[in-house]
Amino acid sequence: xxxxxxxxxxxxxxxxxxxxxxxxxxxxxxxxxxxxxxxxxxxxxxxxxxxxxxxxxxxxxxxxxxxxxxxxxxxxxxxxxxxxxxxxxxxxxxxxxxxxxxxxxxxxxxxxxxxxxxxxxxxxxxxxxxxxxxxxxxxxxxxxxxxxxxxxxxxxxxxxxxxxxxxxxxxxxxxxxxxxxxxxxxxxxxxxxxxxxxxxx
Numbered sequence: 304x305x306x307x308x309x310x311x312x313x314x315x316x317x318x319x320x321x322x323x324x325x326x327x328x329x330x331x332x333x334x335x336x337x338x339x340x341x342x343x344x345x346x347x348x349x350x351x352x353x354x355x356x357x358x359x360x361x362x363x364x365x366x367x368x369x370x371x372x373x374x375x376x377x378x379x380x381x382x383x384x385x386x387x388x389x390x391x392x393x394x395x396x397x398x399x400x401x402x403x404x405x406x407x408x409x410x411x412x413x414x415x416x417x418x419x420x421x422x423x424x425x426x427x428x429x430x431x432x433x434x435x436x437x438x439x440x441x442x443x444x445x446x447x448x449x450x451x452x453x454x455x456x457x458x459x460x461x462x463x464x465x466x467x468x469x470x471x472x473x474x475x476x477x478x479x480x481x482x483x484x485x486x487x488x489x490x491x492x493x494x495x496x497x498x499x500x501x502x503x504x
Contacts, residue, residue, distance in 0.1 A: 432499025
């Protein structure tokens with residue numbers, strides 16, 4: 304049992320220390336094997352028919368952002384600390400620097416349609432759909448702002464990318480009312496449909 308979210312974060316950061324780059328402490332881990340985990344996005348049933356995606360700027364999601372753009376889909380991204388949102392609708396190498404330079408600056412209120420997928424990294428996630436980030440709160444804020452601007456609705460699929468050691472059975476006792484649950488976990492070895500997804504759909 305973990306005594307707090309921070310206790311769980313520190314456990315994961317130490318556990319992943321040898322399989323991440325850079326050292327994961329204080330970060331959303333970018334682990335060896337993330338490429339395989341991200342590639343599983345193409346195995347999700349609704350991926351091919353989906354056109355509008357959101358990705359956090361986490362390094363672990365680089366390959367996933369690249370796949371979305373390779374496949375000719377539209378990608379809304381948040382720059383670090385939610386400084387800006389940018390829209391990408393043609394292929395670029397989706398690093399933070401390149402996205403900031405070449406992404407189209409947009410006002411969320413001017414965007415039409417709803418997101419098919421909302422994608423983030425995590426520090427830990429459980430099979431019920433509970434997610435813990437690095438502690439800054441930006442992940443939940445991104446979701447809330449996009450929901451308030453009607454870019455997320457009940458059909459938007461919430462996906463996280465994680466290493467298998469970041470996945471737990473249940474840490475719901477650590478979670479609070481503002482924590483948003485996820486639907487799908489992509490790991491290097493598995494696609495996990497959470498209990499939250501099964502309840503929603």
